[in-house]
Amino acid sequence: xxxxxxxxxxxxxxxxxxxxxxxxxxxxxxxxxxxxxxxxxxxxxxxxxxxxxxxxxxxxxxxxxxxxxxxxxxxxxxxxxxxxxxxxxxxxxxxxxxxxxxxxxxxxxxxxxxxxxxxxxxxxxxxxxxxxxxxxxxxxxxxxxxxxxxxxxxxxxxxxxxxxxxxxxxxxxxxxxxxxxxxxxxxxxxxxxxxxxxxxxxxxxxxxxxxxxxxxxxxxxxxxxxxxxxxxxxxxxxxxxxxxxxxxxxxxxxxxxxxxxxxxxxxxxxxxxxxxxxx
Amino acid sequence: xxxxxxxxxxxxxxxxxxxxxxxxxxxxxxxxxxxxxxxxxxxxxxxxxxxxxxxxxxxxxxxxxxxxxxxxxxxxxxxxxxxxxxxxxxxxxxxxxxxxxxxxxxxxxxxxxxxxxxxxxxxxxxxxxxxxxxxxxxxxxxxxxxxxxxxxxxxxxxxxxxxxxxxxxxxxxxxxxxxxxxxxxxxxxxxxxxxxxxxxxxxxxxxxxxxxxxxxxxxxxxxxxxxxxxxxxxxxxxxxxxxxxxxxx
Numbered sequence: 280x281x282x283x284x285x286x287x288x289x290x291x292x293x294x295x296x297x298x299x300x301x302x303x304x305x306x307x308x309x310x311x312x313x314x315x316x317x318x319x320x321x322x323x324x325x326x327x328x329x330x331x332x333x334x335x336x337x338x339x340x341x342x343x344x345x346x347x348x349x350x351x352x353x354x355x356x357x358x359x360x361x362x363x364x365x366x367x368x369x370x371x372x373x374x375x376x377x378x379x380x381x382x383x384x385x386x387x388x389x390x391x392x393x394x395x396x397x398x399x400x401x402x403x404x405x406x407x408x409x410x411x412x413x414x415x416x417x418x419x420x421x422x423x424x425x426x427x428x429x430x431x432x433x434x435x436x437x438x439x440x441x442x443x444x445x446x447x448x449x450x451x452x453x454x455x456x457x458x459x460x461x462x463x464x465x466x467x468x469x470x471x472x473x474x475x476x477x478x479x480x481x482x483x484x485x486x487x488x489x490x491x492x493x494x495x496x497x498x499x500x501x502x503x504x505x506x507x508x509x510x511x512x513x514x515x516x517x518x519x520x521x522x523x524x525x526x527x528x529x530x531x532x533x534x535x536x537x538x539x540x541x542x543x544x545x546x547x548x549x550x551x552x553x554x555x556x557x558x
Numbered sequence: 559x560x561x562x563x564x565x566x567x568x569x570x571x572x573x574x575x576x577x578x579x580x581x582x583x584x585x586x587x588x589x590x591x592x593x594x595x596x597x598x599x600x601x602x603x604x605x606x607x608x609x610x611x612x613x614x615x616x617x618x619x620x621x622x623x624x625x626x627x628x629x630x631x632x633x634x635x636x637x638x639x640x641x642x643x644x645x646x647x648x649x650x651x652x653x654x655x656x657x658x659x660x661x662x663x664x665x666x667x668x669x670x671x672x673x674x675x676x677x678x679x680x681x682x683x684x685x686x687x688x689x690x691x692x693x694x695x696x697x698x699x700x701x702x703x704x705x706x707x708x709x710x711x712x713x714x715x716x717x718x719x720x721x722x723x724x725x726x727x728x729x730x731x732x733x734x735x736x737x738x739x740x741x742x743x744x745x746x747x748x749x750x751x752x753x754x755x756x757x758x759x760x761x762x763x764x765x766x767x768x769x770x771x772x773x774x775x776x777x778x779x780x781x782x783x784x785x786x787x788x789x790x791x792x793x794x795x796x797x798x799x800x801x802x803x804x805x806x807x
Contacts, residue, residue, distance in 0.1 A: 436587040439595050441798050447601035447770075448798040452594065454587065495597065 379417035379472075384425075386413040386527045388555020392431045394457075396548035401491065401540065402433035402457045411553050413527075415465065420472035423479075425465040431549065433457040442495060442541065451495035459547060461487040461508055461533070469516075477516040483531070484509045489547050491540035506537035506547075514553070527555035596775035596787050598794045602801065606721070606768035609805040614655045614719070615664035616647055622672045634672050638785050642670055645789045646717060649796040654804040666768070667722045672776075673714045715776050715788045717795065719769040719802075769802060771795035 390409030394402055408431065415425035437453040463485025470478045487508040492501040514529035535547045620634035620642060633639065646668060647657060658664035773791030776784045796802060 434587060441794075446604045447599065449600075450598040450794050450798055452597075 379420050379423075382417045384415045384417070384423070384525065384557055386415070386525075386555040386557030387411065388413075388527060388529075388553045390429060390431060390551045390553045392433070392549045392551040394433055394547070394549055396534075397543065397545045398433075398457065398538075398547040398549075401437070401493070401544045402435040402455050403437075404433065404435045406431060406433045408432040408434075409551060409553075411555065413465070413555070413557070415467065421469045423465075423467045423469070425467070426462070427465060427483075428462050429460070429551075431459045431551065433459075442493070442500075444500070449495045454494040456490075456492040456494075457547075458490045459487055459535075459549075460489075461485055461535075463487075463508060465512070467512075475518070477518075478514070479516070480511070480513045482509075482511050483533075487533070487535045487538070487547070489535065489538045489540075491544060493541060500541060502540050504538035504540065506535040508533055508535040510534050524556050524558055527553065527557055529553040529555065596773055596791050598791050598798065599770075599772040599774070600795050600799050601770045602799065603768045608768070608802055611665040611721075611804055612656060613658040613664045614650050614666040614668055615658045615661040615722075616643055616650075617667070617669040618643065620670045620672055622674050639670070641785050642715070642788050642792065645792045646670060649792065653796070653802055654806065661722060664722055667718075667720045669718045669720075671716045671718070673716060713774065713776050715773040715791060717769075717771045717792065718767055720767050769799065771799075 388411055389407070390411050392406050392409050394404075394406075409429065410431075411427055411429035413425060413427035415423040417423045433456070435455050437455050439450060439452050441448055441450040442453070463483045465481055465483045467479045467481035470480070485508050487506050488503060489506070490501065490503045492499065494500075510531060510533040512529055512531040514527065514531075517526040517528075519526055529552070531551045531553065533547075533549050533551065538547045539545050619636075620639040622632045622634055634642075650668070651657065655666070661667055771792070773788055773795065776787040776791065
């Protein structure tokens with residue numbers, strides 16, 4: 280029994296000494312700052328007073344052993360870290376760029392349209408009565424293809440004009456109304472693949488319907504024309520936050536070359552400013 | 559995190575509201591504003607050959623038609639009517655026509671009628687008209703063709719030019735075989751002279767109309783303003799009818 284107690288005390292004392300040696304080795308293990316400084320001196324370790332740094336000798340003492348020098352017959356081991364380490368704080372955090380490929384974005388917005396071309400002789404005023412819905416699919420981080428539908432209404436009182444009608448003519452102030460509806464395909468190229476503002480340029484092509492109506496006194500003349508449409512666009516997408524929608528500002532030129540009405544309109548062109556919001 | 563989301567949604571919401579508010583300030587022009595200026599309508603018989611007519615006769619008074627009074631009993635005061643008659647005569651002379659001493663010697667009969675207060679719908683028909691007032695109404699637009707709507711306006715100066723060569727027993731009335739339904743359907747068309755149905759009598763002597771003008775918007779109270787608008791409208795009616803000219807005699 281006594282021998283068993285003695286053996287236990289002996290083992291316990293041996294383990295205690297080994298644990299103390301292990302603690303000392305951990306305390307003296309090189310830290311990041313230690314490695315950055317190019318010395319094996321440990322960083323300030325808690326309450327343990329560290330001796331003041333001694334001035335560097337003018338020439339290395341030849342007799343001083345170097346712990347970094349490999350033993351004879353061995354090559355030098357690679358450094359633990361190639362690049363200098365920075366301080367791991369939120370200021371130096373750079374988010375990983377996520378691929379947008381395959382993602383789908385949807386936008387809707389209000390459109391202000393300026394009529395251009397011959398339709399300006401029919402309805403000349405800038406119209407805020409426009410609406411657009413747009414869906415984009417990202418091919419990669421800088422190219423998006425999509426489809427959109429938009430509606431725009433123009434209303435204008437035209438100066439007193441003579442209109443020729445069948446077997447006669449009407450001279451009157453005309454109350455003119457034009458409504459356009461379009462479905463088009465979009466292709467946008469984003470100049471930047473990431474950033475607080477994403478500018479882009481693009482092309483579009485599709486089809487458009489335009490309903491023209493002109494009221495002179497009790498006479499109402501109307502027609503609906505169908506045409507191919509094409510044009511270009513430029514704009515910016517502004518992500519408003521990590522979990523917030525994306526603001527869209529889009530400037531678009533549209534040309535529908537085959538929409539005619541009353542000899543006044545030979546084509547419909549417009550410049551539209553879209554202010555939208557999406558995801 | 560909840561606060562961050564709230565702030566992020568605030569900006570787009572405010573932007574959307576601003577856009578809607580801006581668009582809401584837009585006020586399209588009212589459709590009725592097109593009546594603020596006078597309207598001049600002209601129509602012609604597409605079969606008429608104006609080159610063959612040489613002379614014309616203008617009825618020397620301007621009848622006034624008012625739905626609330628017995629037709630044909632009131633005329634425009636001569637001081638106002640004369641300016642309108644003179645303007646019409648001068649325009650026809652400028653187009654090469656010569657005034658005739660009487661209607662029997664004229665190729666064309668010209669009459670001015672002022673529709674002061676006419677609200678009812680009436681028939682839409684091919685237009686046969688001269689001295690006999692079988693029709694107390696006139697279709698506003700397209701008096702020569704078929705149509706399916708009829709709209710009447712008050713304060714309209716109408717000028718008729720009819721072909722007097724169609725006058726006489728050898729020129730039977732060429733009424734259309736079918737007449738459109740009166741519009742609106744619940745309006746009772748006032749009976750015309752010689753007829754109790756509102757339709758012209760088939761025994762009446764009818765003249766074929768070849769040209770029509772209507773100047774709408776002359777109903778202002780001031781007589782001088784009415785005359786000014788009407789004479790301007792007469793000039794405009796001829797201006798927009800370049801075909802109304804005769805061949806050199």
